[in-house]
Amino acid sequence: MYIDRLNRLAKYMGRDQLLEFLKMSKVDYYSSRSSYKPENTLSNFIKPFKESEYFKTIMTIQFIEDTEKVVSWKLTECLHAAIFREHGAADIGFATLCHGDDAWITAYNPNIKFYRTENLVEGHDCCDHQSVSVTEVHERLFSPEINFDED
Numbered sequence: 001m002y003i004d005r006l007n008r009l010a011k012y013m014g015r016d017q018l019l020e021f022l023k024m025s026k027v028d029y030y031s032s033r034s035s036y037k038p039e040n041t042l043s044n045f046i047k048p049f050k051e052s053e054y055f056k057t058i059m060t061i062q063f064i065e066d067t068e069k070v071v072s073w074k075l076t077e078c079l080h081a082a083i084f085r086e087h088g089a090a091d092i093g094f095a096t097l098c099h100g101d102d103a104w105i106t107a108y109n110p111n112i113k114f115y116r117t118e119n120l121v122e123g124h125d126c127c128d129h130q131s132v133s134v135t136e137v138h139e140r141l142f143s144p145e146i147n148f149d150e151d
Contacts, residue, residue: 035107042071059078059079065130071131081119114129114130115132
């Protein structure tokens with residue numbers, strides 16, 4: 001019913017405009033819902049994805065790297081993505097579910113950066129999430145072991 005209503009709205013206002021409003025709404029929602037506190041660590045952000053029965057029910061998650069500074073994981077199954085794709089509304093699914101992920105983690109802790117290059121709802125075989133503390137990004141980029149002058 002939700003997808004049908006959004007598809008009907010798209011007919012009235014145009015799909016591109018609907019998607020843009022949904023994306024703006026998602027960013028606004030996360031920005032207003034989360035706010036930084038000192039206890040907002042990467043470990044605490046990821047904890048519900050590991051422990052919540054809700055996430056365990058709707059997603060299959062494989063953690064690749066799980067440290068205090070870096071968490072990388074593959075989401076290989078997502079019930080929400082499957083439903084939106086099944087109803088021909090992958091673009092709406094992305095706008096309502098996935099688009100705001102980086103805004104969410106930035107509002108939670110601006111010292112954590114979020115990266116994703118693949119997404120199930122867009123047709124990839126996984127969502128490849130990586131969250132990295134800013135200090136870890138700095139250490140990785142400016143590590144003395146890396147010699148950029150070598151051929």
